[in-house]
Amino acid sequence: MTQQLTEQQKELIEKIGVFHEQNGMQPLMGRILGLLLVLDDAEATFDEIIDYLKVSKSAVSTALNFMQIKKQVAYRTKPGERKRYFYLTIKHWERDVEKELLHIVEIKNLFKDVIAVRGDKKPEVNQSIHELCLFLEYLNTRIPVLFENFKKMLNKPQG
Known part of the structure; x- marks a missing residue:
């Protein structure tokens, strides 16, 4: 994990998650959206998402799979690495x-x-x-x- 989240960022991630939950999205999906919005690099690996949000691998896997199907999230790889870097398709x-x-x-x-x-x-x-x-x-x-x-x-x- 390269970036340490501030309390303000953590609160904003939760606020974004609650907003999306109140509008019918699964809570973790909203928190992933929030995380990817507030991170300086605007991307995170699978393991970083788990570490940042303190959730299970299966929950993150399910959320990311669904978000990819909905075209909310995509991933890229970097040369020489096997990791996937997830980012929002906000463009x-x-x-x-x-x-x-x-x-x-x-x-x-x-x-x-x-x-x-x-x-x-x-x-x-x-x-x-x-x-x-x-x-x-x-x-x-x-x-x-x-x-x-x-x-x-x-x-x-x-x-």
Whole structure:
């Protein structure tokens, strides 16, 4: 282990882990994300992850395998070493965020199906679902504009 974690880094790793746990992710996966974010090198070997987080090999193995399948984490090797260095695939954040946003919009089709099979007994529920569909359709038109404006902002000289 090359880097010694500060108390502030340890607390942030836990905070990130709790955030992700509250949003449906396994606690260890969130902590691994946090660890790889706070480490100066932004990468760690399998054994370093175990040492930093004080967890079992099997738990880390399971978490990393799942995170690799989800394309959240990848690994690289270094010449002459057999170790794998795990890192976040954060450089693809734009693609991942856009994919998540578009996935949310696809849910509108399910809600439209719900409206089609619901009766008229609770019109206020139907109205809420209909409004949600309208919002999701609106969001779908705005996502490309958001990304376009963000790219323009990045290319605009600051001053």
